[in-house]
Amino acid sequence: MKSWIEKQRHLIDFTLSSLLRRRGRNLGLLVVYSLLVFVLASAMLYSHALRREAAVILEGAPEVVLQRLVAGRHDLIPPGYIDKIGQMRGVQDIRGRLWGYYYDSVVKANYTFMVPADGSVAKGALVVGPALARQRGLEANTGVSFRAYSGELRSFIIADVLPQASEIASADLILINEDDFRAFFNYPAGHYTDVALTVANAKEVRNVANKLSKLLPDSRPILREEMQRTYASLFDWREGIMLALLSAAILAFAILAWEKASGLSADEKREIGILKAIGWETGDVIRMKLWEGGLISLTAFLLGFVAAYVHVFKFGAPLFAPVLKGWAVLYPRFDLVPVIDGLQVATLFFFTVFPYMAAVLVPIWRAAVTDPDAVMRS
Amino acid sequence: MIELRDVKKAFNQGQHNEVWALSGISLGIEAKRVTALRGPSGSGKTTLLTLIGCLARPTSGRVTLHGRDISGLPERFLTEIRRKTFGFVFQQFNLVKGLSAIENVMLPAYPTGRPHRELAQRAEALLERLRLAHRRDARAEWLSGGEQQRVAIARALINDPEVLVADEPTANLDTALAKEFMAILESFGAEGRTVILTSHDPLVTESAVVGRLVDMRDGLLVEHHE
Numbered sequence: 001m002k003s004w005i006e007k008q009r010h011l012i013d014f015t016l017s018s019l020l021r022r023r024g025r026n027l028g029l030l031v032v033y034s035l036l037v038f039v040l041a042s043a044m045l046y047s048h049a050l051r052r053e054a055a056v057i058l059e060g061a062p063e064v065v066l067q068r069l070v071a072g073r074h075d076l077i078p079p080g081y082i083d084k085i086g087q088m089r090g091v092q093d094i095r096g097r098l099w100g101y102y103y104d105s106v107v108k109a110n111y112t113f114m115v116p117a118d119g120s121v122a123k124g125a126l127v128v129g130p131a132l133a134r135q136r137g138l139e140a141n142t143g144v145s146f147r148a149y150s151g152e153l154r155s156f157i158i159a160d161v162l163p164q165a166s167e168i169a170s171a172d173l174i175l176i177n178e179d180d181f182r183a184f185f186n187y188p189a190g191h192y193t194d195v196a197l198t199v200a201n202a203k204e205v206r207n208v209a210n211k212l213s214k215l216l217p218d219s220r221p222i223l224r225e226e227m228q229r230t231y232a233s234l235f236d237w238r239e240g241i242m243l244a245l246l247s248a249a250i251l252a253f254a255i256l257a258w259e260k261a262s263g264l265s266a267d268e269k270r271e272i273g274i275l276k277a278i279g280w281e282t283g284d285v286i287r288m289k290l291w292e293g294g295l296i297s298l299t300a301f302l303l304g305f306v307a308a309y310v311h312v313f314k315f316g317a318p319l320f321a322p323v324l325k326g327w328a329v330l331y332p333r334f335d336l337v338p339v340i341d342g343l344q345v346a347t348l349f350f351f352t353v354f355p356y357m358a359a360v361l362v363p364i365w366r367a368a369v370t371d372p373d374a375v376m377r378s
Numbered sequence: 379m380i381e382l383r384d385v386k387k388a389f390n391q392g393q394h395n396e397v398w399a400l401s402g403i404s405l406g407i408e409a410k411r412v413t414a415l416r417g418p419s420g421s422g423k424t425t426l427l428t429l430i431g432c433l434a435r436p437t438s439g440r441v442t443l444h445g446r447d448i449s450g451l452p453e454r455f456l457t458e459i460r461r462k463t464f465g466f467v468f469q470q471f472n473l474v475k476g477l478s479a480i481e482n483v484m485l486p487a488y489p490t491g492r493p494h495r496e497l498a499q500r501a502e503a504l505l506e507r508l509r510l511a512h513r514r515d516a517r518a519e520w521l522s523g524g525e526q527q528r529v530a531i532a533r534a535l536i537n538d539p540e541v542l543v544a545d546e547p548t549a550n551l552d553t554a555l556a557k558e559f560m561a562i563l564e565s566f567g568a569e570g571r572t573v574i575l576t577s578h579d580p581l582v583t584e585s586a587v588v589g590r591l592v593d594m595r596d597g598l599l600v601e602h603h604e
Contacts, residue, residue, distance in 0.1 A: 003491030010488035021476035267475070274472045277433060278486040278533065279461030281454060372460075373428035 011284065015291040025265075030300050032256050037304025037352050038311070039246060042320055044344050045312045047239040052339050054231035058224055062095075062196035063205050065222045066212060079190035081216060085197065088211055090204040096192030098181050102146065102174075107135045113185070115178045123177045125159040131171035133161045148184045156180070242320060258355070264363045272364075276372035285368040286361070293360035297353045304352075305345070313338040379409035379572065380430055380541075385439035385449075387425050387597075399425040401597040402439070408590070409540070410570040412563060416583045417594035423576035424545055426594070430574055431543040432460040461486065465534030467544040471526040473518035473533075479525075480505065480514040483532045490537065497536070504532035508562065524555040531562060542566060544575040548582055556581050563587050 019026050066085070068075045082096050098115040111132060121127055128138055138144055138158050145155045162173060181187060197212075199205050209221040243250070264272075272285055311317055387400040400422045407413050407430065415423040428434040429441055432448060435456070441449040448459060465486075473482045483501040505511050508528040513521060521529060527547065534542055547563075548556035556579065564587045566573055577583055583591055593600035 005491075006493055007489060007491035009494065010491070013494075014485075014488060017477065017481070270472075271474055274474060275485070276457075277466060277468070277472070279457060279537070280486075280489055281457045283454075284489045371434055372457075373425075373433040 011288045012291055015288055015295065018288075018292060019295065022268075026296060030296060030303070033297065033300035033352075033356070034304040034307065036250065036254060037301050037348070038307045039250060040243075040352065041305045041308030041348055042311050042317060043239055043242055043246075044348060045308055045340070046317045046320055047235050048341050048344055049312065049339050051232055051235045054235070055228060058228050058231065061224050061227065063199040063202070063224050064197040064209055064212070065097075065224075066195040066197065066216070066219050067222065068194075068216075068219045070218070074194075076188070076191040076193065077195055077219075081219075082192070082195060084215060085195065085212065088208065088215070090199055090201065090208050091197050092200040093198035095196050097194050097196050098178060098187065099193050100181075100185055100187075104136075104146070109135065109172065111172050111174050113174045113176050113181060115181050116175050119178065121159065121175050121177045123179055124156060125177065126156040127160045127162060127175040128158060129162050129171045129173040132174065133158075146184070149186045154180075154184060254355075258359045264367055269367050272367045273370065273372065273374050276368070276370075282368045286364055289360060289364040289368075290357070293357050297356040301349060301353055305348075309338070309340075379444060380407040381440075381442045381445075382406075382426075382429070383440045383442075385426075385429060385436045385441060387422075387429060387434070388437045391437060399597055400429075400436070403597075403599055405592065405599060407572075407574060409572045411589040412567050412573040412575070412587055413590045413592065414583050414588045415574070415576040415592050415594060416578055417576075417600070418578065420596075421594040422597040423594055425597075427543055427545055427574065427576050431464045431466060431541075432456045433466075461489065461537060463540050465537065465539040465542045467527070467530045467534050467542065467547055469546040469549050471523075471530040471550075473521075473526055473529055475519050476517060478515045478517055479510060479521065479529045479532075482518055482529055483536055485536075486533060487536045501532065501536060504535055505529075508532050523550055523552075524558060527551065527555070527559065528562075541572040541574060544573065546576055546579075548577065548579045553581070560585055560587060 066077070066081075068077050068081070077096060082094055085091065086094050095117060097117075100113050102111045102113055103109075104111055109132075115121075116127075126144065128136075128144075133139065136144060138161065140158055140160055142158050143155055144158060145153050148154045156176075162175075176184070182189065197208065199208050205223055205225075209223055212219065212221045275285055275288075276282070311319065382403050382405045385400055385403045386398065389397045389399060403422075403426060405426075415426060417423050425434075429436050429449075435451075436449050439449065440447055443459065443463065448456065451459070474485065477485070480498070480501050483504060484497045487497050487500075502511065502514065505514050508531060510525060510528050510532070513525055513529075516525075518526065518529065527550075531542075534544075547559055551559060560581065563573060563585075567587050567589070575582065582588065
């Protein structure tokens with residue numbers, strides 16, 4: 001056992017000195033390879049973080065949201081609808097929601113105005129999202145004015161700024177008192193934007209949705225799981241599109257790495273011949289080269305992954321964000337909560353390190369099984 | 379010690395460029411002697427040396443070492459015998475470029491798993507003996523021809539082999555360096571080490587150090603001189 005360890009130590013020593021002897025080639029390989037891992041890992045980390053963020057938001061969403069439609073367009077929920085639904089079995093809680101969008105021409109951004117369920121915002125006050133607070137330079141107890149739908153300018157006092165925890169959800173949010181909301185948007189009394197339903201038994205959600213469709217045929221129930229699926233497929237699609245766009249570059253990098261890794265120079269072939277002639281077994285040569293390939297690919301994987309992590313979570317993925325995030329669905333400025341999925345890392349590891357090891361192994365194996373007497377004839 | 383019986387060796391057998399390098403050699407090599415294989419280029423000296431040194435297997439015939447048939451052994455076992463029994467000095471020296479002299483010397487011992495300190499001590503002692511201690515950290519490509527050869531000899535001795543095999547050891551050396559090599563050879567002879575070499579250099583073949591001269595031509599033995 002001790003001699004086995006000592007032998008591995010010798011092999012690693014020799015491998016390191018081999019790597020240093022071919023510094024230029026190995027450094028080039030490391031850079032190209034790290035870049036490849038960086039691109040793939042950035043796309044993976046970013047999409048995964050977005051998916052998780054969307055999941056976090058939807059976790060707090062009601063099981064069913066009911067919207068009324070007029071000619072296929074979203075319309076307000078008229079009075080009486082909530083009472084009708086209230087008698088339905090399986091529905092634990094029912095609540096009319098008030099929310100809407102507002103375009104702020106000062107900073108050229110869209111805000112989401114919403115009346116909180118608990119009615120916690122006092123009249124004349126607002127609670128604003130962190131991104132909005134940043135953009136408009138707001139903080140607690142400062143004043144802000146918006147032009148209402150009636151055309152008059154209405155002033156509010158900022159009661160609080162929402163925490164940063166999940167900025168994606170709250171970045172552009174403004175919480176407002178119900179009376180203020182109705183007055184600001186000229187919203188008709190007794191009407192709601194949509195209806196949120198809480199269903200105690202998860203298995204009952206689809207039944208409740210079917211019953212709702214029958215009871216209120218002009219409305220459409222939206223299930224939370226459907227929203228989760230939509231978000232997931234949206235981000236999957238975006239990730240796919242980005243990888244498709246980058247595929248040419250990725251392929252070029254991969255070919256370059258493959259060629260660099262798999263091409264044995266005449267010097268290397270000669271060296272393998274010498275090692276075999278002086279008593280190294282084919283297995284020793286292959287093990288040594290595997291150590292070499294392993295060191296390069298692992299270092300490249302770590303470098304690429306760490307760079308991707310910093311790129312995504314520290315700098316907000318400036319290289320890929322425009323494609324992956326999309327302007328229409330999410331607010332453009334937010335910080336992602338760092339999250340790493342073990343399976344995803346393993347997948348990336350498998351698809352980057354293993355092909356490299358295969359690329360290294362085949363030519364080495366070919367060179368290593370040549371007769372050791374070849375060196376006598378060179 | 380080493381016996382060859384009707385040994386033949388073909389290259390590219392069955393192809394249009396088939397060549398028979400050895401056409402039936404039977405030869406016994408005694409231990410603790412310096413044996414030289416002499417012959418013109420293409421006579422099969424180096425091929426014979428590769429078969430004796432377990433670098434290749436014969437196409438037909440038998441090679442025995444201490445009575446054990448080694449001609450049909452799988453590569454793994456052949457490698458082990460090669461590592462333990464033989465030390466090689468190649469015509470081109472074949473040092474690994476970029477490695478220092480001492481690293482080159484230690485190279486054949488890496489697969490044995492001997493402790494690094496022990497290896498380094500032995501390598502240093504060998505370099506000292508061959509008057510190369512001052513060049514221990516010099517890279518192989520910075521060494522002169524004579525120095526490279528002495529490093530190659532030290533490398534051949536690191537595993538303390540029974541037999542030293544040298545292919546045309548003076549072919550790339552001038553007369554002074556060739557004489558220096560013969561002096562080293564003489565010391566091996568005095569130690570009772572078995573040495574097998576190929577050469578067509580009279581400085582080697584006519585030297586008193588060589589105990590036995592085997593002449594070859596066209597893949598066959600011509601005559602033996604004791």
